Amino acid sequence: MKMKTLIRTLIIMTVLMVAASFYYLPYYVTKPGDAHELSPIVKVEDGYDSKGELMLTTVRMGKANIFAYIVASLSKYEHIYPVDEIRSPHETDEEYNLRQLQLMADSQNNAVEVAFEKAGKPYEFQYNGIYVLSIYPSMPAEDVLKAGDRITKIDDQAFQSSREFISYVEGKKSGDQVAITFKRNGKTETAEVPLQEFPDMKDKVGLGITLTDDKEIITNPKVKLKTEDIGGPSAGLMFSLEIYDQLTKGDLTKGHDIAGTGTISEDGTVGRIGGIEQKVVAADKAGAEYFLAPDETITKEMKKEYPDLESNYKGAVRTAKDIDTSMKIIPVKSFDEAIAFLQTLKAKKS
Known part of the structure; x- marks a missing residue:
């Protein structure tokens, strides 16, 4: 009887330990x-x-x-x-x-x-477009873009820096539609996306992405x-x-x-x-x-x-x-x- 109780206890402890190893807390350890x-x-x-x-x-x-x-x-x-x-x-693990x-x-x-x-x-630089780092929730880009996409054109216009890209978008107003050309997994896609004010920045209009320049250095x-x-x-x-x-x-x-x-x-x-x-x-x-x-x-x-x-x-x-x-x-x-x-x-x- 004692042996059965001991075995049952060990099984319960093992199950709890395994379950605990798969339960993640809202913390990172370095x-x-x-x-x-x-x-x-x-x-x-x-x-x-x-x-x-x-x-x-x-x-x-x-x-x-x-x-x-x-x-x-x-x-x-x-x-x-x-x-x-x-x-x-608003950043997911994948986006991080x-x-x-x-x-x-x-x-x-x-x-x-x-x-x-x-x-x-x-050396020289080759500009490849805008690299999408993350997507703001409830913004227009959420239904179209993913982190890791590369935007190459907007309204059929190519840019040589993210600053040019941002300046072009800031010249628009909320509700305006823009045509985005982007690459995902080597495939080029296009989509119409409306611009919208950011929830926490009412005076700023955009797609709802964080971005950086995607450029490659060419050397000899x-x-x-x-x-x-x-x-x-x-x-x-x-x-x-x-x-x-x-x-x-x-x-x-x-x-x-x-x-x-x-x-x-x-x-x-x-x-x-x-x-x-x-x-x-x-x-x-x-x-x-x-x-x-x-x-x-x-x-x-x-x-x-x-x-x-x-x-x-x-x-x-x-x-x-x-x-x-x-x-x-x-x-x-x-x-x-x-x-x-x-x-x-x-x-x-x-």
């Missing part, structure tokens, strides 16, 4: 990811090789079930975030993932442009990046360094293993990223000797609004000390600063 060597990811045609490695760092993120939430709450370098701190308002992939694509374009500009190599020599499912813009700095290293003679790494993070703008400015502490942990586990961290400026206004806010560099230094790593944290404000630091390295003895 944790240290990996440090990926860039030489297999970035390939410049006929590019130069280096003895060391430049590495991008990642943060793992996923929806929190009960178990993940409990583990994260007890772990120093796992963090819990409410959904609305990760996703934009597509936005991260598009941010990665934009980051790659910037990285290539910065590296080729520095190396004095030729060619560059291929195999990023697969790595999303977001935070690898921009490391991409630009790897591309420049392969474009130019010499070895930026001097035989060292160098990790880092940071967005990269078209003018080479290195920008703030999220999850700096977790990326330092990932780089240390991968055996990196140096870690390049954004040293962005924290203004008085930012400090007033967020009293505990600190630069990525300061957060990285604090984490490095906490985990007692021998890895050196290097502050960088720009691509040029990163290059200048790498040029000071002495060749590592093999």
Whole structure:
């Protein structure tokens, strides 16, 4: 009898545990990811090789079930975030993932442009249209467009930037119809869509989409990046360094293993990223000797609004000390600063 009761109890507990693993809370959990060597990811045609490695760092993120939430709450370098701190308002999971992939694509374009500009190599941009990041609920586009669509024309007019697109739409009024030409899964489609005022912006008329420019950089020599499912813009700095290293003679790494993070703008400015502490942990586990961290400026206004806010560099230094790593944290404000630091390295003895 006792054995039957024990078995019944174990079965109930097992069912409850399985059910709990599939029940997701309105939170995301982030944790240290990996440090990926860039030489297999970035390939410049006929590019130069280096003895060391430049590495991008990642943060793992996923929806929190009960178990993940409990583990994260007890772990120093796992963090819990409410959904609305990760996703934009009205944004679905699919739209969030597509936005991260598009941010990665934009980051790659910037990285290539910065590296080729520095190396004095030729490049140009090919404009492909407007990339739809997300759709506002209850707006006209909801019945026609999907995140990931590319709008190539409106009223048979092609545009060379999202600014031109927005300016054209803003010249219309609520109720006006526009003919949209867009691409989805390689197929071109057209549809008539009315314009409407945004529910939370009565003076603004539109289709009801968030968008970005969909453009491709054309270079000589060619560059291929195999990023697969790595999303977001935070690898921009490391991409630009790897591309420049392969474009130019010499070895930026001097035989060292160098990790880092940071967005990269078209003018080479290195920008703030999220999850700096977790990326330092990932780089240390991968055996990196140096870690390049954004040293962005924290203004008085930012400090007033967020009293505990600190630069990525300061957060990285604090984490490095906490985990007692021998890895050196290097502050960088720009691509040029990163290059200048790498040029000071002495060749590592093999």
